[in-house]
Amino acid sequence: YRSATAVSVILLDEEADELQVTGRVLLMDLHVRSDTGGRSHISNTLGDGGHQTLQQLQHAEELADRIIRDRFSSIPPQMRFNFSVHESSAELVGESLGVGAVAGLLAWRTRQMNLPERWTLSSVVACSGSISAEGRVAAGSWDSVERKLQLAFHSPVERFVLPAVHREAALHALQRLQGEYPNRTFEVIGVSNVKDLPDAGGVA
Numbered sequence: 001y002r003s004a005t006a007v008s009v010i011l012l013d014e015e016a017d018e019l020q021v022t023g024r025v026l027l028m029d030l031h032v033r034s035d036t037g038g039r040s041h042i043s044n045t046l047g048d049g050g051h052q053t054l055q056q057l058q059h060a061e062e063l064a065d066r067i068i069r070d071r072f073s074s075i076p077p078q079m080r081f082n083f084s085v086h087e088s089s090a091e092l093v094g095e096s097l098g099v100g101a102v103a104g105l106l107a108w109r110t111r112q113m114n115l116p117e118r119w120t121l122s123s124v125v126a127c128s129g130s131i132s133a134e135g136r137v138a139a140g141s142w143d144s145v146e147r148k149l150q151l152a153f154h155s156p157v158e159r160f161v162l163p164a165v166h167r168e169a170a171l172h173a174l175q176r177l178q179g180e181y182p183n184r185t186f187e188v189i190g191v192s193n194v195k196d197l198p199d200a201g202g203v204a
Helices: 050-072 098-112 142-153 164-180 194-200
Strands: 004-012 023-032 081-085 125-127 159-163 187-191
Touching: 004 098, 004 142, 023 098, 023 142, 050 081, 050 098, 050 194, 098 125, 098 159, 098 194, 142 159, 142 164, 159 164, 164 187, 187 194
Parallel strands: 004 125, 125 159, 159 187
Antiparallel strands: 004 023, 023 081
16 A cells, blocks of 8 residues: 545444434545555445445545546546545444545545645544535435534534535534533534535645
8 A cells, every 4th residue: 555645534323322422533544555456445344335335435536536637637547545444343334435535535636646736634624425426415414414513523623524505504503512612613614516625625
């Protein structure tokens, strides 16, 4: 493997009591594989619907390359990636890794290709949201987003990228949280399409 980029992702504990928000904010590494054949993969165990998680990562790779081509008129070299969440025991379920995977890939690509803009992705930025093959960020459930917002707020995360349709509700929830912790600075960023990540502040 060559050098890695990491992105913060939020995993909910699916077996927890509904009245208690439990989960973890973890880093997901993006390693470039030395071979260019085959499909990219994730090293963690996948739960039910694991094919959806893999499909999100495949969409992320294709979309990141498309964004680079459209924005810089540059053709990214063919690469394959290995994704790895920092807790080996974490079983991944669902589709919410898509936005984070795109953000991480964009940061890696702009540095690797020595492009006019070199984007970075700080570990204090967490991303959540599933993506279509066209780059649209799906709404998902507000309940899930709200629980992830609470986890992010009570972690070192300083910025949370989420589906744009939930941004207003997230801002209201954030106001309630900051009422209890008035000195806690926290930013909510809503995106409706991953091509907007650079301009919205998902990568900088």
